[in-house]
Amino acid sequence: GQQLNQSPQSMFIQEGEDVSMNCTSSSIFNTWLWYKQDPGEGPVLLIALYKAGELTSNGRLTAQFGITRKDSFLNISASIPSDVGIYFCAGQSNTNAGKSTFGDGTTLTVKP
Amino acid sequence: DAGVIQSPRHEVTEMGQEVTLRCKPISGHNSLFWYRQTMMRGLELLIYFNNNVPIDDSGMPEDRFSAKMPNASFSTLKIQPSEPRDSAVYFCASSLVDWSQPQHFGDGTRLSIL
Numbered sequence: 352g353q354q355l356n357q358s359p360q361s362m363f364i365q366e367g368e369d370v371s372m373n374c375t376s377s378s379i380f381n382t383w384l385w386y387k388q389d390p391g392e393g394p395v396l397l398i399a400l401y402k403a404g405e406l407t408s409n410g411r412l413t414a415q416f417g418i419t420r421k422d423s424f425l426n427i428s429a430s431i432p433s434d435v436g437i438y439f440c441a442g443q444s445n446t447n448a449g450k451s452t453f454g455d456g457t458t459l460t461v462k463p
Numbered sequence: 464d465a466g467v468i469q470s471p472r473h474e475v476t477e478m479g480q481e482v483t484l485r486c487k488p489i490s491g492h493n494s495l496f497w498y499r500q501t502m503m504r505g506l507e508l509l510i511y512f513n514n515n516v517p518i519d520d521s522g523m524p525e526d527r528f529s530a531k532m533p534n535a536s537f538s539t540l541k542i543q544p545s546e547p548r549d550s551a552v553y554f555c556a557s558s559l560v561d562w563s564q565p566q567h568f569g570d571g572t573r574l575s576i577l
Contacts, residue, residue, distance in 0.1 A: 384565055393467070393554050393568030394506075439506070443563065451566065453506040 357440055357454030364430055365462050372438060372457040373424040380442035383416050383423040384451070388437045397438075398425070430461050465489070467569035469555050475575045481543040484572045486555030487536055494561050497530055497540050498554040500571070506554075512538065513561055545576045 357374045364370060374383070382401055386394035398409050400416035400423060407414055413426045423442075427434055440454040468487040476482060488495045497509040510520040515532045523530070527546070532538040542549055552573050556566035 382563065386568075392570050393556070396565045396567065399565045451508065455505050 355440060355442055355452050355454040357457055359457060360455070361458040361460070363460045363462065366430060366432060368430055370427040370430055370434070370459060371424060372440075373422060374440035374442070374454045375422040376442055376452075377421070378444065379420040380444050380452075381420070382443040383414070384441040384443070385412075385414050385423070385425045386439045386441065388439065388456070390436075394439055427459075430459075432461050432463050435459055435461050467555055467557050467567055469553075469569035469572050471572060472570065473573045473575075475577065476545060477577050478546055479544045480576075481541065482545045482549075482574060482576075484540040484553050484555075484574070486538045486540070486569060488538070488555070488557030489567055490536065492557035492559055492567075493535075494558045494564075494566075495532060495538050496556040496558075496566055497538070498556065498568075500552045500554060509540070547576045550574055550576050 355374050355376050384399050385397045387397050388394045397412055398407050398414040400407055400414055403416055403420045404418050405416040411428045415424055417423055423440055437456040437458050439456045441451040443451050467489055470485045493514050495512045498506050499509055500506045507522055509522045510530045511518050512532045528542055530540045552571045554568050554571045556568045558564045558566045
């Protein structure tokens with residue numbers, strides 16, 4: 352089946368630093384999604400990407416859909432304490448309808 | 464706007480008991496998804512409904528698990544009999560049309576089977 356490799360697994364950074372995380376796949380996806388999960392809550396959609404090469408921003412967050420359609424990255428600029436949480440990438444493909452494949456998550460800790 | 468609503472938020476029960484988890488999707492959303500999240504396996508899709516019809520249940524672990532969607536505003540996930548290895552956080556999510564659109568998650572049910 353389709354698998355996503357998300358890295359890094361965890362990050363410990365200082366407030367104000369920029370953050371970068373990525374996901375790679377052995378197969379092609381038609382859609383890339385990035386979610387954030389806070390403790391005790393469900394994942395919340397941050398950014399959705401639908402076209403290869405697409406670069407989309409949401410405030411301090413920027414995500415890109417890789418040209419090969421097999422990867423995506425998420426950048427967070429000028430991190431703040433409330434950025435703490437687990438960030439998940441998810442891929443969807445036309446050949447695997449109904450199943451979003453999720454990465455294992457990147458746990459972000461921001462030190463004030 | 465109300466998001467996806469799940470109940471209960473927490474459930475602790477003894478093995479062998481029947482467990483029923485409930486979900487109310489966002490009004491107007493046509494697709495509903497049940498996921499299970501564990502440390503070992505991450506987020507796993509259990510079943511996907513579209514227009515109240517189960518489309519893909521290949522993620523349902525075994526016959527002890529069943530899901531229903533009697534109408535557009537309600538779904539249940541039932542485990543009978545429950546086992547300790549079923550302990551996990553179960554999420555319900557909904558999307559506007561079908562699987563191709565972003566899913567909106569509820570806050571989950573944290574299930575502990577003793």
